[in-house]
Amino acid sequence: MNTENTPSPSPRRPVWRTAAVAFVAAVGAVVLAACGGGGSDTEADSGKAASDGSRNAKAPRVLWMGDSIAGAEAPALGAALKAGDASFRSMAADGGGGVTGEIAEPTWDQLPKELKSFKPDVVAYQITTYDWGKPAEQRAGYEKLAKTVGDAGAELVIVTAPPFKIDDFYKPHEAEIKTAPRSAKDVAAKHRDTVHFLDSAALWGNDGTAPKAQRSKDGIHSCQQGAAAFAQWLTKELGQRYSFTPAPADRWATGSWTGDKVYGPLGCK
DSSP: OOOSSOOOOOSSOOGGGGGHHHHHHHHHHHHHHHHSOOOOOOGGGTTOOOTTSSTTTTOOEEEEEOSHHHHHHHHHHHHHHHHTTOEEEEOOOTTOOOSSSGGGHHHHHHHHHHHHHHOOSEEEEEOOTTOOSOHHHHHHHHHHHHHHHHHTTOEEEEEOOOOOOOOTTTGGGHHHHHHHHHHHHHHHHHTTTTEEEEOTHHHHOSOTTSGGGOBOTTSSSBOHHHHHHHHHHHHHHHHHHHTOOOOOGGGTTTSGGGGOGGGGGGTOO
């Protein structure tokens, strides 16, 4: 899914947006509890400059990678970054997006094209539910990702996936899913200047069934509120590292991205 362009609003006003004020307050509370503040922007505000006209002149170009979990987060993340004057593109892929094994082949085919055409400053990769293999294989995948991104002149930020339901499909790979974050952290530790590791447990916690995890009905993906909380958290982290100021949630959290078609199949309102 490519969210470089503003998604078309839903043909009917989502029920979710009727609680806009409460939602913005809830997003702020979740992120404040996780990391002590921060903010983000929305695609509806993607054309607005920062209020002082120059505060985000150095806001980065961010390429977002991951699987369908990242795909459900992409509309909010794109909205938040664009409102803060950062450029955004997503190559998150349903049923793939990873960097290990045969399932990663489409990723390795697409990534060089995205790097060449978009020219990101930062590639943010959310560990996928498909980063299977032994730790050595996982580390090899993350090393290849780091080199590919670095050769293109960008920095790599690896973000852990939220806790999610281990259903019958994922059960055979549960051990591999658990070792992936450690493998990614090991690679980041070897390349401290160009590869950075972020543990999203600060936002979600570690229990996918807990309210803090904000999973949708399927126990895996997030709805709009969870996606917005993640966008605010991640833009704060990126803002601190790359010296730009994220926009506050009330400027973007109820934008047109909330009607993105990705949320319909998840039972989001």
